[in-house]
Amino acid sequence: MNTTVLKTEARLFAREPGSVFWVTVSPTLLLVVLGLIPSFRKASDDLGGLRVVDLYVPVSVLFALIMAGLQAMPPVLTGYRERGILRRMRTTPVRPSALLTAQLLVHAAVALVSAALVVTVGRAAFGVRLPGQPAGYVLALLLAVAGALALGAAVCAVSRTQKIATAVGSAVFFPTMFTAGVWVPVQAMPDTLRGIVHLTPFGAASEALGDAAAGGWPGWTHLGVMALWTALLTWAAARWFRWE
Amino acid sequence: MSTTTGMITVNGLRKAYGGRVAVADVSFAVAEGEIFGILGPNGAGKTTTVECVEGLRTPDAGTVRVAGLDPVADHREVTRLLGAQLQESELQPKITVREALELYASFHTRPADWRPLAERLGLTDHLAVRFAKLSGGQKQRLSIALALVGDPRAVVLDELTTGLDPRARRETWALIEDVRARGVTVLLVTHFMEEAQRLCDRIAVIDGGRVAALDTPAGLIRRATVSTVVSFTPSAPLDDRELAALPGAASVRTQEDGRVVVEGTDDTVEAVVSLLARHRVTAHQLRVAEATLDDAFLDLTTGADR
Numbered sequence: 001m002n003t004t005v006l007k008t009e010a011r012l013f014a015r016e017p018g019s020v021f022w023v024t025v026s027p028t029l030l031l032v033v034l035g036l037i038p039s040f041r042k043a044s045d046d047l048g049g050l051r052v053v054d055l056y057v058p059v060s061v062l063f064a065l066i067m068a069g070l071q072a073m074p075p076v077l078t079g080y081r082e083r084g085i086l087r088r089m090r091t092t093p094v095r096p097s098a099l100l101t102a103q104l105l106v107h108a109a110v111a112l113v114s115a116a117l118v119v120t121v122g123r124a125a126f127g128v129r130l131p132g133q134p135a136g137y138v139l140a141l142l143l144a145v146a147g148a149l150a151l152g153a154a155v156c157a158v159s160r161t162q163k164i165a166t167a168v169g170s171a172v173f174f175p176t177m178f179t180a181g182v183w184v185p186v187q188a189m190p191d192t193l194r195g196i197v198h199l200t201p202f203g204a205a206s207e208a209l210g211d212a213a214a215g216g217w218p219g220w221t222h223l224g225v226m227a228l229w230t231a232l233l234t235w236a237a238a239r240w241f242r243w244e
Numbered sequence: 245m246s247t248t249t250g251m252i253t254v255n256g257l258r259k260a261y262g263g264r265v266a267v268a269d270v271s272f273a274v275a276e277g278e279i280f281g282i283l284g285p286n287g288a289g290k291t292t293t294v295e296c297v298e299g300l301r302t303p304d305a306g307t308v309r310v311a312g313l314d315p316v317a318d319h320r321e322v323t324r325l326l327g328a329q330l331q332e333s334e335l336q337p338k339i340t341v342r343e344a345l346e347l348y349a350s351f352h353t354r355p356a357d358w359r360p361l362a363e364r365l366g367l368t369d370h371l372a373v374r375f376a377k378l379s380g381g382q383k384q385r386l387s388i389a390l391a392l393v394g395d396p397r398a399v400v401l402d403e404l405t406t407g408l409d410p411r412a413r414r415e416t417w418a419l420i421e422d423v424r425a426r427g428v429t430v431l432l433v434t435h436f437m438e439e440a441q442r443l444c445d446r447i448a449v450i451d452g453g454r455v456a457a458l459d460t461p462a463g464l465i466r467r468a469t470v471s472t473v474v475s476f477t478p479s480a481p482l483d484d485r486e487l488a489a490l491p492g493a494a495s496v497r498t499q500e501d502g503r504v505v506v507e508g509t510d511d512t513v514e515a516v517v518s519l520l521a522r523h524r525v526t527a528h529q530l531r532v533a534e535a536t537l538d539d540a541f542l543d544l545t546t547g548a549d550r
Contacts, residue, residue: 084333092394
C-alpha cells in the first residue's frame with residue numbers, strides 16, 4: 001500500500017465540508033437533538049424498559065456508516081472514473097485500485113470515528129450505557145462498515161456516470177435509512193415488518209448492535225445476514241466496476 | 245526501414261472499436277533519444293496508437309514494444325520506464341499542485357526531483373493552488389510535469405501544448421528539447437505543424453488509420469506538390485497565360501485587389517523576376533513563401549477535417 005496515496009485521499013476528504021459534516025457531525029447531532037426531547041429520555045415499557053435515546057445510539061451509528069458509504073464515497077469514486085483520474089493512474093507503476101482502496105479505508109476510518117463520537121456523546125450527555133459486550137459490538141460495527149462501503153461501491157459499479165450514481169445512491173439511501181431505524185427504531189417496529197427488516201443489511205446491523213449494547217453476544221443470524229450482504233455486494237462491485 | 249529495433253516499436257498495429265476501425269495498419273520505430281512526431285487529422289488514429297503504446301488498450305493485431313517489453317503483458321514494467329501525458333485526463337479537483345507532484349513522485353522507486361521540474365514549467369508560484377483552480381495552461385503544464393516526474397526513459401506526450409499560450413508553448417518546447425538532451429525518447433502526438441517542425445527528428449503522418457508518410461520534417465516538405473509561392477502587385481497588367489507558361493508554374497491567379505499569386509518551384513521565382521524585368525513591370529510588395537509542413541500535411545492527408 002502506497003501511504004502517500006492514503007495520506008492524500010485523507011487530506012482530500014477533509015477538504016469536503018459537506019462530507020465532513022454529514023459523516024462526522026450529523027449523526028451525533030441527530031442523537032443530541034432527539035436526546036433533548038424530555039419524553040425520549042424516559043424509560044418506556046413498550047421498549048423493554050429502554051429509553052428512545054438508548055435506541056438512537058445504534059441508529060445514529062448506522063446513520064454515520066450510511067452517510068460515509070452511500071452519500072460521501074460514491075460521487076468521489078464515480079468522479080475519479082469520469083475525470084480520467086483512474087485512467088491516468090494506469091500509466092504509472094501504481095495500480096488505480098490503490099486509489100479505491102485508499103478511498104475505502106478513509107471512509108471506513110471516518111465512519112468509525114463518527115461512531116465512537118456518537119457512543120461517547122450518548123454516554124456523556126444522556127447516560128446511555130456503553131456497549132455491554134464490547135467485542136461483539138466492535139465485530140457488528142466492523143461488519144456494518146464493510147456492508148455500507150460495499151453497498152456504496154456496488155452503486156458506483158452499476159452507475160455509468162456521476163449523475164446516475166447520485167440518483168441510484170438516493171434511491172438506495174431512503175430504504176437503507178428506514179431499515180437502519182432512523183425513522184422508527186427496528187426494535188419498535190411491528191413484528192411482521194421487523195421480520196422483513198432483519199433480512200436487510202442495516203436491519204440486521206441494527207439488531208446486532210442492539211444485542212451487543214444490551215450486553216449479549218449479537219445473534220449469529222444477524223451477523224450472518226450482514227456477512228452475506230457484504231460478500232454479495234463486494235462481488236457485484238468487483239464484477240461490474242468499470243475503470244473508465 | 246527496420247521496425248524491430250528501437251525504444252518504441254509498433255508493427256502492423258490494428259485496433260477497432262465495435263465495427264469502427266480506428267487504426268488499420270500502423271508501423272514505425274522510434275530510436276532511443278529521438279523526438280518522434282505523430283501528425284494527422286482528428287480521428288486519424290493518433291491517440292489510439294499511443295494508447296496501445298501506453299498499454300491502455302490491447303491491439304487487435306500487430307505488436308507494440310517499449311524497450312522490448314509488451315505494454316499490455318508487462319504493463320507495470322513498462323509504466324516504470326514510460327511516462328505518459330494523456331489527453332483530457334484530470335486530477336482530484338482539490339489536490340494541490342505540490343500534492344500532485346509528491347503523489348506521482350511516490351509512485352516511482354527513483355523519481356526525479358519535482359522542484360526543478362515545477363520551476364521549469366512555471367508552476368513554482370502555484371504549488372499551493374488546487375487543481376480545479378488552475379487555468380487550462382497550468383493544468384497542461386502540471387500534466388507534463390507528472391509525465392516526467394518518474395524520470396522515465398521514454399515519454400508519450402499527447403497534444404503537448406494544446407491550451408498553452410504562445411510563450412508557454414515555446415517554453416514547453418525548450419523543456420522537451422532539454423529532456424531529449426538527457427537521452428529521453430519522446431513520442432509526440434500533435435496537430436501543430438510549427439511544433440512538429442520545430443521539435444521532431446522524424447514524423448509519421450497518420451491518416452485514416454494508416455501511415456501516409458514517414459520522414460524528417462524537411463523530407464515531408466519536399467514532398468509537397470507546391471513548394472514555393474510568389475505573390476506581388478504589378479505596376480501594369482500582366483498576361484496570366486504568360487505567367488502560367490513559366491517553368492515549374494503550377495497555378496496563377498489574380499486576387500480582387502490586383503495581387504498576382506503564382507504557385508510553383510524555385511525555378512518559377514527566377515522566371516517571374518526576369519519576366520517582370522523584360523516587361524519593365526515593377527512588382528510591389530513582392531513576397532516569396534516556401535512551402536510549409538502545412539502544405540505537405542494537406543497534400544498527404546484526406547481526413548474528414550478538410
